[in-house]
Amino acid sequence: MWAVTSSFIKNLFNLDNLSSILASVIYSCNYKLYFLWLWIYNEPDRADVIIFNEQQHNIHDENIHTKLQCKRKYCEQCRIKRLVMYLYNAKHSIDVAQLAISHIDMYLALEDAWLRGVNVRIVTDGQMVRVRGTITYYLFKLGIPIRLESSGFVLHHKFAIIDGEPRILELEQDQQRWYTRLWSRTGFVMTGSLNWTRQGTMKNFENVVAISNRSVQQFYQPIFDEMWIRFHPLEIEDFEFRDVENKIVSRIATQINDVRKFY
Secondary structure (H helix, E strand, O other), rough: OHHHHHHHHHHHOOOOHHHHHHHHHHHHHHHHHHHHHHHHOOOOEEEEEEEEOOHHHHHOOOOOOOOOOOOOOOOOHHHHHHHHHHHHHHOOEEEEEEEEEEOOOHHHHHHHHHHHOEEEEEEOOOHHHHHHOOOHHHHHHOOOEEEEEEEOOOOOOOEEEEOHHHHHHHHHOOOOOOOOOHHOOEEEEEEEEEOOOHHHHHOOOOOEEEEEOOHHHHHHHHHHHHHHOOOOOHHHHHHHOOOHHHHHHHHHHHHHHHHHOOO
C-alpha cells in the first residue's frame, strides 16, 4: 500500500506531470473566462459583401485601379484585395472548400499563410485538379494537405473558414497550451458564388460574403470536416501530367513570379 502511495506522490510531483496539470488547469480557466466574456459582451458580428461584376467595356482596361480608395463601383483589383485580405489576416487556421482554384492572388495568400505557420487544409474536386491553369499542383508542392472528391459527384462548394472557433479548439486538444488562442483572432466564413479563378473575378457576375458569426462557423465546420474524412488525400499521380500540361505548369510559375514582383 505504501509503495503504491509513494509511487503516486512521486508521479504527482514529477515536474513534467506537474507542468502538464498546471497547463491544463490554466487553459481550462482561460477557456471558461473567454466564454464568460462572450456571454457578457457578445462577439461582435462583422459582415462584408464583395461583388464582382466589372462592366464589359472595362474588362480589358490596362489601367485598372488598384488602390483601396478607388471610387469606381466595381473595380476587380480592389475586390480581389478585399477578398485575399481575410487570408492574409488568418492567424491559426484556414479550411478551404472550392470547386476550382486557379487565381494567382489566392495562391500567394495561401502560400503566405502556410509559410507563417497557419494550419491550411483544402478540399476540391477531383476533375478540377487537372484542368488548364489550376494552381493546385503548386499548393500541393508547398506541402499543404489537399483532399479530393473523386466519387463522380461534383464538389461545387465555394467557402472558406478562417480562424474558426471549432477548428482552433480541435487543434488545441493535442497541445499542452497555457491559454486558448480564441482571444487573439476573429473567425470568418467566406461563402458565395465565386470560384477562385480569374474567370470568376474578371468576367463573371459573382458575390462573396464574409461573416464572423459564431453560429455560422459552427454550422460550416462539420460540413468541411465530414468531407475531409471522406475524401482521399491528393497524390502526385492525380495530376497525370503530359508534355502540354508541363508547359502550362511552367507558364503558371512565370505568372506567380510576375505577381510576386508586382507586390
